[in-house]
Amino acid sequence: xxxxxxxxxxxxxxxxxxxxxxxxxxxxxxxxxxxxxxxxxxxxxxxxxxxxxxxxxxxxxxxxxxxxxxxxxxxxxxxxxxxxxxxxxxxxxxxxxxxxxxxxxxxxxxxxxxxxxxxxxxxxxxxxxxxxxxxxxxxxxxxxxxxxxxxxxxxxxxxxxxxxxxxxxxxxxxxxxxxxxxxxxxxxxxxxxxxxxxxxxxxxxxxxxxxxxxxxxxxxxxxxxxxx
Numbered sequence: 722x723x724x725x726x727x728x729x730x731x732x733x734x735x736x737x738x739x740x741x742x743x744x745x746x747x748x749x750x751x752x753x754x755x756x757x758x759x760x761x762x763x764x765x766x767x768x769x770x771x772x773x774x775x776x777x778x779x780x781x782x783x784x785x786x787x788x789x790x791x792x793x794x795x796x797x798x799x800x801x802x803x804x805x806x807x808x809x810x811x812x813x814x815x816x817x818x819x820x821x822x823x824x825x826x827x828x829x830x831x832x833x834x835x836x837x838x839x840x841x842x843x844x845x846x847x848x849x850x851x852x853x854x855x856x857x858x859x860x861x862x863x864x865x866x867x868x869x870x871x872x873x874x875x876x877x878x879x880x881x882x883x884x885x886x887x888x889x890x891x892x893x894x895x896x897x898x899x900x901x902x903x904x905x906x907x908x909x910x911x912x913x914x915x916x917x918x919x920x921x922x923x924x925x926x927x928x929x930x931x932x933x934x935x936x937x938x939x940x941x942x943x944x945x946x947x948x949x
Contacts, residue, residue, distance in 0.1 A: 778906030897934035906945030
């Protein structure tokens with residue numbers, strides 16, 4: 722038989738253990754909710770004081786074309802966040818009911834990085850998979866600031882797509898190409914300093930968007946609207 726004071730100590734310890742377990746469960750759940758909330762944040766939530774006219778180059782699966790349309794959108798001032806917000810607004814249009822280029826809802830981009838042009842060359846991407854030819858993909862490298870390098874004033878945008886967006890994207894040559902063209906055209910219309918684009922997925926090189934559109938190449942940013 723346990724003495725009275727031993728029973729008191731025992732039950733106090735049991736109570737402390739139960740209370741600590743409950744506190745750990747509560748804090749774990751609260752931390753998980755904070756992480757999920759941060760993961761769901763997109764530039765659409767970025768603070769902006771007023772809206773402005775923005776041109777979206779919208780894809781149409783019916784005619785295989787790109788058609789420009791104007792929206793009043795509040796965008797952040799930082800160019801990286803601005804580029805990301807433009808793409809997420811574009812994809813949000815495609816998630817609307819009756820969209821001419823239907824895509825799954827959700828943020829498309831994790832981050833956009835800008836690299837000044839010209840480029841000194843390319844470096845092997847250590848995170849990229851071997852391609853069908855047995856060669857690893859490469860990434861552009863900015864030229865060093867030397868007297869022999871004349872800046873063009875333009876920039877290359879490295880767009881890091883979310884894996885969830887790429888994995889849910891419809892597969893097909895035309896539908897994938899239209900998505901990339903609409904992104905390129907929208908950036909051209911609103912951020913003319915961006916002259917080239919390179920795509921990553923979850924921070925690494927990926928051969929295609931959904932089985933067809935090449936993501937290992939660098940795309941020139943241009944006007945992609947059809948039927949002028």
